[in-house]
Amino acid sequence: MIRELQEETGAQHIRDIRPFGCFEEYRPWYRDGADVMHMFSYCFYCQVDRELGTPTFEHYEIHNGMRAVWVNLSHAIAHNKAVMANSDKAGQSLVRETMLLEMIAQQRENPQQATA
Numbered sequence: 436m437i438r439e440l441q442e443e444t445g446a447q448h449i450r451d452i453r454p455f456g457c458f459e460e461y462r463p464w465y466r467d468g469a470d471v472m473h474m475f476s477y478c479f480y481c482q483v484d485r486e487l488g489t490p491t492f493e494h495y496e497i498h499n500g501m502r503a504v505w506v507n508l509s510h511a512i513a514h515n516k517a518v519m520a521n522s523d524k525a526g527q528s529l530v531r532e533t534m535l536l537e538m539i540a541q542q543r544e545n546p547q548q549a550t551a
Contacts, residue, residue: 436479444503445488452481458535462527478535508543512536 455478464472515533
């Protein structure tokens with residue numbers, strides 16, 4: 436998780452890592468002769484320094500103009516929902532990530548309720 440976070444965002448001084456939950460999903464799959472992909476996403480809370488270092492993007496991420504920025508949680512949820520409603524680029528990853536962001540927001544509002 437630490438390596439992935441550093442590569443994807445340039446996060447520095449990753450600390451206070453705590454589990455949030457596990458998201459299990461089945462997706463249609465059209466490669467390698469398979470019809471379905473079964474995937475587990477293990478999710479964590481952590482603290483990082485506010486200032487991000489340099490991410491190590493893949494070539495397609497650079498080509499797509501990806502960059503790491505801090506975004507308010509409610510703005511991220513609203514943005515993702517707008518993309519899902521108005522774009523054919525809204526894949527299943529965006530659906531999963533939006534659901535996870537909503538669970539995090541709900542847990543912030545009601546810390547006694549377990550969501551994952």
